[in-house]
Amino acid sequence: MSDQKHVTEMDPKEAKKEIEENEVVEIVEPSPNQAKLDRLVDLVKSNIAEDAVEEAYINELDRDLPSIVIRSPYWLKTAMMLKESETLKLNYLRNVSGIDYETYFEVVYYLLSMSTDNQQDICIKIKADREDPSIPSVTSVWNTANWNEREIYDLLGIQFPGHPNLKRIMMPEDWEGHPLRKDYEPIDPEV
Amino acid sequence: MIRTEELLLNVGPQHPSTHGVFRIIVKLDGEVITEATPVIGYLHRGTEKLAENLTYTQVIPYTDRMDYVSAMTNNYVLCHAVETLMDLEIPERAEFLRLIVMELQRIASHLVWWGTYLLDIGAMSPFLYAFREREMIINMFNELCGARLTYFYMRVGGVKWDAPEGWIDKVRDFIPYMRDKLDEYEQLVSGNEIFLARVKGVGKYDAQTAIDYGLSGANLRSTGVKFDLRKNQPYSIYDRFEFDVPVQTEGDCYARYLVRFEEIKQSLRILEQAVEQFPEDGKIMAKVPRVIRPPEGEVYTRIESPRGEIGCHIVSKKKPQPYRLKFRRPSFVNLQILPKLLVGETMTNLVTILGGIDIVLGEVDG
Amino acid sequence: MALLQNILWAAFLLVVVLGFVTYAIYFERKVIGWIQLRKGPNRVGPLGLFQTVADVLKLLIKEDTIPNKADRFLFILAPVITFVPAFVVLATIPYTADWQFADLNVGLLYYFALSSISTIGILLGGWASNNKYSLLGGMRSAAQMISYEVPLVMSVVGVILLSGSLSLNTIVEGQAGGFWNWNFLPQIVGFIIFIIAAVSELNRTPFDLPEAESELVAGYHVEYSGFRFAFFMLAEYVYVYAIAALTTILFLGGWHSPLPFLDFIPGIIWFILKFSSIVFFLFWIRATLPRIRVDHLMSLGWKVLLPLALVNIFVTTIIIEIFK
């Protein structure tokens, strides 16, 4: 498709300009969730380890979502703590996504507390190496993670040590490669 | 006690009650299930991979095909995610149109569920009665956007079509009609002793388990957890309308049945208000750049689809195509609890429990 | 000469029964269609009247498949075992006072004795197919038939006590002179038990567990196709015929008119009317009710119907003794 010469009716320069016009100049003011984020970071740091939190920030684009990056070795312990903790009670795992950032992998967990009235989302990210990626499984903490982790293993090839049944879920057992990786080459490009 | 040999039975992928190409390998002792292993992926089309090479607008028709019983909510979750990233203001009229079609879609989807669930249980007629009403909704959608199942109605920033002449009146007329029919349904099924015996106490789990397995929608609300994203984390303009979140505490198939049935009534309530407040005039599209390039960053939006929490996780690199697009598919998450529920049940209850979870295989397999 | 005549009569009955089956299937589909707001069969012939004929023709010219791993002999035998008793039981049914093929003095006993043989055919078919679904269906069928045979027979004991005979002719004669003399009034409990148990014996909704489309795909006849499948279907509908006729005879006064002044209408018309309304009732519940569960089915049979039938016999006996 791309080898033909197209008469694009949109000037690329013009498009860029249009986009820039649409961007709102951001006014920097502390997010209302900053305090929550700080508390969360303190909790992890005091209960798990000082270097457990790799990064913590507010995701302004996603309605000021408190997001923290946990170092992979501490993840299982942190997960247990987050679920058991009296103040947080993050007992509901709503989504797990795996992302291939080409230089490293990232698995994103979106958590929610169903027990407290304060239903605040929390986003937790774990990074994994591009070569031999591995993240401790949290299936023992939240059962939701079971199939989600299998799906990520299947499509991205991230290992989850501690998972009860880490097998391919979407692709056939004998499938080669992990389709959602950015460098994945389809066996038959026609399909 | 006489013991029988264990029987390994392959239910599916082609089976009348698996609602698509879903397979469960069950070990039977007599007719009692001792182990169940679900096998999925027969309908995996790689939507998430495909999306990486498509622009945001081009991805929307693919979402139609995920949960093909409830395409409107799928459309919405993707548009909503992109709009959140871009911080777009949606015109009032578009919001109303979106809300109306989503609630109609919820009714249509629950009707499909109601009909097929009773078909699973062995009653034929409810299926056809439910489809008569669903047909009316689908015809309305057909008039609105030119398709009966894969609507592709919403776009980033608004909706594609404005309501045609008299369309809103059709919706208005539909509400009392549907209420009338719901009474008939109740008479036909809800009190039927055989039906009650089939669903009461079957596939029971408590709130703790439901939360642990990440269940959502009616599967969660049937255990007493009052969690509906339309109320708890409102999106669109749901906070302007009055409606209740139906909750049951039993956690069995009957509770799920009641919750879904009540949800139809609540959707009618929302529709009634929405039709009254429908703005006379207005734009249906926000000012959106020709090529949609959301700013770099990531977003996770979630809405209440008829099957539960459908989420959309976008990682954007300021390109027209999403860097990574992940859907949290409620059927996929809800289905996980199945093997746990099936142990110790009979073959007959397998069908009841699976039907009670309400899955759509297009969504389970992505 | 008498033998030839008998054979001719039997052939005639077979034609009548086949005609009934053809149009029972047609009307079943029509009635269920109407109830479900559909039109039912309407493409083959005027009003779709030849639909079943076309279906049967299709079944007859279909390839005859027998699964490789099936038990060939039993697989072939099973439909025959199922069908033959279904047809043979019809011999004792009296349609009018003088129109009956064989007036056995143990007609009722003969009916129940033979009809239970069909179960063996279904069980054999389920087993011989070497398919797990059909095995489950066959097993369910055996369990169900055995459980419901008992209340079925028990429920008619009251009728036998009232008329003092096992001959179907005598039973009908005892109900002459208006509908208040029919057995369903004094034997209302027995009548209800009989209807429930009979529907169960027929394997029809809500007791269609051996077939249970949504669970066992098609139950015992999963592997059957072509005319072997047609035999199972035929047996099922012949039993519908038999049971409807039997209910008419036992409880609804056979060929007698409901009110004495209506006696001028021939008995056969009354018989057909009563018979048809029972057949319609069977279609009607099929269109309405969901399927009952195996364990509920068993407990209903053993814990409700059987004790009720026993109580019914007991009470009937006492009342007969008192008012004799």
Place this chain on the structure above:
Amino acid sequence: MKGIVKGMGVTLKNLTKKKITYQYPDVPLQMPDRFRGVQHFDPEKCIVCNQCMNICPTECIDLVGKKNPDPEKKGKVIDTYDINFEICILCDLCTEVCPTEAIVMTNNFELATYSRDDLFKNMEWLNDNNTNVRKENSINLQPKSIPSKAKKEVK
């Protein structure tokens, strides 16, 4: 028993109600105007801007342009235009982006054939498919910016 009897009443009531069966092949189906059916293509209007091909999510459109045979005029005219209806999902995007309404939706939807090859429709077929053309095609979402070159040609 009460519930069962009630249910039986409902089914009996429906027995006599009006039937909703639609005798489809005997009675043609009337689709609403907005219905997205098989496209109609008008080669006269096409300016070979390739937008439809680029927007198509399933890449089912194939088109080749050639130089305008009339040396007086600039630009290109369409040479071949194929839609593969094996994979076309009738999503409406091609007609949405088309600046000249060369490709428009119709209400025709019957595509069943005995061979997959028959689903490959060329320019002539699409041009002949000119019945029940949708009236509301002009409602385009995107601000239409016909390139200056194209504008002249339309006139």
